[in-house]
Amino acid sequence: MMLSVLPQTFVTVVETGSITRAAEDMNLAKSAVSQNLKRLETQLDVKLAVRTTRRLSLTPAGKRYYQKCKELIALSRLAQTEMEAFGARPSGPITITAPHALIATVIAPAIALVRRQFPHLTPQVIADDKRLDLVAEGIDVSLTVGDLPDSSLKARRVGALRDVLCVAPELLDAAPSADDPAFMEWAQSLPYIAHVREPENLEHILQSQEGGNPIRLCFKTSFRSNTVEAIAALAREGLGVALLPDIGVVEDLRAKRLVPLFSKHTLEPTPVYALHAYEKLQPGSVRATIKAIETILASAVAWR
Structure with a gap:
């Protein structure tokens, strides 16, 4: 299922960004790469790219053709890798x-x-x-x-991972005692640092480690990020509470740069x-x- 030389040339030009770099990758002359692209467009009877001295831009047809070629390459690799199962x-x-x-x-x-x-x-x-x-x-x-x-x-x-509601330890300095009913209200008033996949308003249910009743917490998102590392960094700066996987912030927890908001309750794995x-x-x-x-x-x- 490997691509023939003309489509392969086109894919290499797109992924390297230029005919010169594609020629180097394919160990071909620049003129050969350029001729291959022209022959491919002639065969397909469609313009795939607009080439200038400084850049190459794909036409809508070129973008579609590139995506299909890329899928064929991926399927070919999938088939080749499956052959390992025969004993290699x-x-x-x-x-x-x-x-x-x-x-x-x-x-x-x-x-x-x-x-x-x-x-x-x-x-x-x-x-x-x-x-x-x-x-x-x-x-x-x-x-x-x-x-x-x-x-x-x-x-x-x-x-499985176990998420932990974390805060910077200095945030707890101004908190009511964990045994005080006001602690729950205070905790839910904290700014919430959310992952981009989390909703604006969210709820977490924590189970007691001592056999007591679970607690239900509601938060409204104040900050967002798309990585755990960025969310943890914001939390370490004391900007709010964040839900983080313990394995991802284990060093922060050990060093007490972050601490659990609730020490006697945890989320389900x-x-x-x-x-x-x-x-x-x-x-x-x-x-x-x-x-x-x-x-x-x-x-x-x-x-x-």
């Missing part, structure tokens, strides 16, 4: 995506574990809090936190899933990576 020792590229907060704490140590077993694997990591299209982006394994959307992807639960797009022929590299992620999550040291 895992090697070559494997692409993994995960939220920013789990790269250092889960993905990096998992990759180190896999590479010790299979040193010829060449992992590529994409840190993104959005849920990406695995097939279109050529992704082998996606680590996803929380409920799964309906899809044809294969999912395996590999662990949030499931973590490993997703992939392979059918029955799951490659060995994918199986080994998912197993390593599961191992790292199981052995993660709690901050308490």
Whole structure:
């Protein structure tokens, strides 16, 4: 399913941004790359790009054609990687995506574990809090936190995270005693630092660690960010309360740069899933990576 030379030339030009860089990547003369583009446009009978001395801009048809070619490349790679399941020792590229907060704490140590077993694997990591299209982006394994959307992807639960409502310790200096009924009202009056996926008005239910009644908290968003790291940074500055995964801010919690808003109540764990797009022929590299992620999550040291 590999692309022929003309579409491959077009994809390389688009992704490198110029005919000169594409020629270098493909080890071709610039004139050959330029002629390939002209021949492709002649074959398709459509203008794909407008080329000047300084830049290349895709036409609407060119953007559509590029996306389709990119999907074909991803499908071709998927088919090639599936062949590992017939007995080949895992090697070559494997692409993994995960939220920013789990790269250092889960993905990096998992990759180190896999590479010790299979040193010829060449992992590529994409840190993104959005849920990406695995097939279109050529992704082998996606680590996803929380409920799964309906899809044809294969999912395996590999662990769980426990979110913590965190604040900078100096915010608690002006708080009523935790045993005072006024503490609940005070806590809910704090500015809330939300992830972009959280709603403007939200509710958290915390379970008692001592067998008491759960507590229900309502917050109104004051700040937003798209990464856990940015949310944690805002919280460390004393700008409000934030819901953060303990594994993502474990060092802040240990060093008391952040502290739990409620020390005797916790939220229910949030499931973590490993997703992939392979059918029955799951490659060995994918199986080994998912197993390593599961191992790292199981052995993660709690901050308490």
